[in-house]
Amino acid sequence: MKTIIPVGPYHPLQEEPELFKLFCDGETVVDIEWETGYNHRGIEKINESKTFEQIFFVVERICGICSTSHPFAYANAVEEIANVNVPDRAKYIRCIIGELERLHSHLLWVGLAGHFIGYNTVFMWAWKYREPVLDLFEIITGNRNSYAMFKIGGVRRDITAQQIPAIRKILNALKPKADLLFGAVLDDPVIHMRTKGIGILTKQDVIDYCAVGPTARASGLAIDIRKDDPYAAYGMLDWKVITAQEGDVFAKAAVRFLEIYESIKIIEQSLAAIEKLPEGDISAIVKNIPVGMGCGRAEAPRGEVFHFVKSDGSNSPVRHKIRAPSYVNVATFKKSCVGQSISDATLALAAVDPCYCCTERMAFAYDAYTKKKIMDGNDLIRHSQKRTEELKRKL
């Protein structure tokens, strides 16, 4: 019996709520279709009526999880038009915020992926260790989310000398905990069985779909905007791009795990650099935005964010085009999910995009003929968790 399983449409945590229809033949997913635009807010259009400064607060609200990467890319675009020299201190502070965001976003994903495969301990641990990162945000920016740190020419708030030891203390405490968590996860034989060889995306698939971020890097394509087109202080810091070759869920997880260590490294170096720079020099004066076009990019936790801004010399843009990484990554489901069983497809979907925690409220399985509901989001997760239990028993 052929069954259609719709997953979606509303994902309040996702920047693009979508409806996925998994076409299943028995246990196997044979095709996938999607509908998008359920939460189309017309932000590109709204921005045409906002001033360049106001847009920071709009773009920050595109996505709750990566609420810094959009202002980051937008600032890069506008600063390109106005040819602004951002002070070094502001560049390092921007890097710190960007990397803290990657830390909390990756930890969030690890927790959710753990929950999907029935490892709720992983979920509890990962989210417990994510909490101090959010506290760090509160120390530095005053907010746990939507940090409002960016402005044209620099940042709004400085990191003071008194804050630096507190930041270091929390980061140092995070490292052994991350070691413990990742050691436990990456050595677990059941997790290996659940994630290895699942949702494989080959290098050619990534090139065809122009996928970005950890999705591309896990398939052996070393693209990272921080390295390829360095912005802020990334060109002045020592870190490396993490890649894996397999392209499966395990590789995507491993890339994210290792990126957490790189992020900590970047933050530590930035803090050391800040200490040597004069306090208070965090913003350049920008009087007006001339006529021109700017392409700004930033590496969000999920991949490249791209902002295109066209200015006609007035105080608001003529056109502001935004491309979030999920826009290209989500399309790869057609390759990664087809041929998988339903319980693995849930994981393959989750592997590309971490914003999946609301599945239980929006995924329903309907019988294709009778339209009777046979499975909801909870069932899907239970289904996936049952599979893990079976594997555990087999071992």
Added chain:
Amino acid sequence: MENEELIELLQFKFKINIEKVFIQYKNRVLMQIRQEKLMKIATYLYKDQGLRFIIASAMASDDKFEIIYHFSNDKTGLIVNLQVFLPREKPEIESLVPLFVAADWIEREMHELFGIRFLNHPNLVPLLSQGNWEPNAFPYAKNQKPKA
């Protein structure tokens, strides 16, 4: 290949099909091209030079539509912007989907928001509205004055 080399090579290879070249800032180049040559130039960038398609930005003004296709050279950080102009009366251009799947969604979106038609697109259905917007409204095309 260095950025300057690639730009020179493009100009040499496509000559008159590239009408104007602006080197904007470091690592950014804008090329105004003839719209019928888009496929050829895009194929060269994507297939031969290994550039990645980022996205396309459409814009509307009183007399024309404008699309900028953004390509990224991930080895050097260069963004190649291919700019085409389309007349308002007949906004049509060849689809890039036969070349790479990544153009699928954005072309559907531009079709829906601006009314630009993409020839040879396999599935030019609305991406965002689920068909429940007013037909032929094209909200970003700026052909209607906002209601008071």
